Amino acid sequence: MTGFFSEENSVNAVNARMGVDIDPRLRTVMASLIKHLHAFIKDVELTEEEWGKAIAFLTRTGQMCGDERQEYILLSDVLGASMLVDAINNRRPEGATESTVFGPFHVANAPVRQMGDCISLDGKGEACLFEGRILDLDGQPISGAKLDVWADNAEGFYDVQQPDTQPQWNNRGIFITGDDGRYHFVGAKPVSYPIPDDGPVGKMLAALGRHPYRPAHIHFMITAPGYQKLVTHTFVGGDEYLTSDTVFGVKESLVAPFEKTENSATMWKSKFDFVLAPK
Numbered sequence: 001m002t003g004f005f006s007e008e009n010s011v012n013a014v015n016a017r018m019g020v021d022i023d024p025r026l027r028t029v030m031a032s033l034i035k036h037l038h039a040f041i042k043d044v045e046l047t048e049e050e051w052g053k054a055i056a057f058l059t060r061t062g063q064m065c066g067d068e069r070q071e072y073i074l075l076s077d078v079l080g081a082s083m084l085v086d087a088i089n090n091r092r093p094e095g096a097t098e099s100t101v102f103g104p105f106h107v108a109n110a111p112v113r114q115m116g117d118c119i120s121l122d123g124k125g126e127a128c129l130f131e132g133r134i135l136d137l138d139g140q141p142i143s144g145a146k147l148d149v150w151a152d153n154a155e156g157f158y159d160v161q162q163p164d165t166q167p168q169w170n171n172r173g174i175f176i177t178g179d180d181g182r183y184h185f186v187g188a189k190p191v192s193y194p195i196p197d198d199g200p201v202g203k204m205l206a207a208l209g210r211h212p213y214r215p216a217h218i219h220f221m222i223t224a225p226g227y228q229k230l231v232t233h234t235f236v237g238g239d240e241y242l243t244s245d246t247v248f249g250v251k252e253s254l255v256a257p258f259e260k261t262e263n264s265a266t267m268w269k270s271k272f273d274f275v276l277a278p279k
């Protein structure tokens with residue numbers, strides 16, 4: 001008799017159960033998932049105890065998820081899955097600014113601010129002027145581009161992580177470019193910080209001998225009619241975690257200059273032009 005499950009034919013036994021009239025993409029994705037999952041189990045000869053621990057880990061990860069915390073996104077991030085999905089889905093033409101991981105701390109509908117405004121509402125840290133242009137691939141300025149900006153405060157926490165101590169919308173804002181495509185605003189010079197590591201993902205990192213830190217960065221989501229959405233960061237050059245970002249988000253082209261200024265109002269200046277690809 002054929003068709004019963006065995007170690008040798010495990011993949012076929014499972015995949016053959018799929019119906020004929022199912023979504024073709026679902027068929028492709030699930031068939032590949034089963035193939036690689038079974039190959040992994042066979043490769044490491046997974047023990048029953050290990051599989052039990054894996055299921056308990058995934059259960060705890062799900063239990064940690066809620067409106068304020070998405071432990072599965074952290075898991076995807078530290079496994080490099082988020083960056084790989086980003087890379088496959090955001091192949092851009094030469095000259096366009098590269099994307100990087102979105103992360104869990106974006107909040108929609110931040111206040112629209114005027115160019116030059118300060119987004120550091122708690123006033124902590126070293127003031128930094130962020131400035132540059134939004135350009136197309138020909139170097140022409142893009143008018144009406146929307147820059148949605150978010151960053152941690154000088155102590156390494158986002159406002160949503162400390163709703164009782166930080167002002168709402170601290171280190172966040174939306175800026176719209178004019179005809180010259182320029183943006184400029186003041187914020188705190190970013191500092192490196194650990195991703196939330198008090199849950200199962202943090203325990204996993206510790207067990208693997210990995211630290212939970214991200215190098216200092218500021219997030220940008222830039223949209224403009226007729227252009228591809230750009231989700232990216234700029235990183236502070238020289239940060240000690242640039243080559244060991246726990247979520248693998250660093251790209252060399254996104255490391256920005258942060259220069260000391262003579263200006264007493266802002267101790268630092270970071271100039272960075274973003275280049276959008278057409279749709």
Ligand code: BEZ
Pocket residue numbers: 074077101102103104105195196214247
């Ligand atoms: C962030 O940069 O905000 C972030 C990205 C991935 C995981 C945790 C935080």
Ligand code: FE
Pocket residue numbers: 103105152214217219
């Ligand atoms: Fe961040």
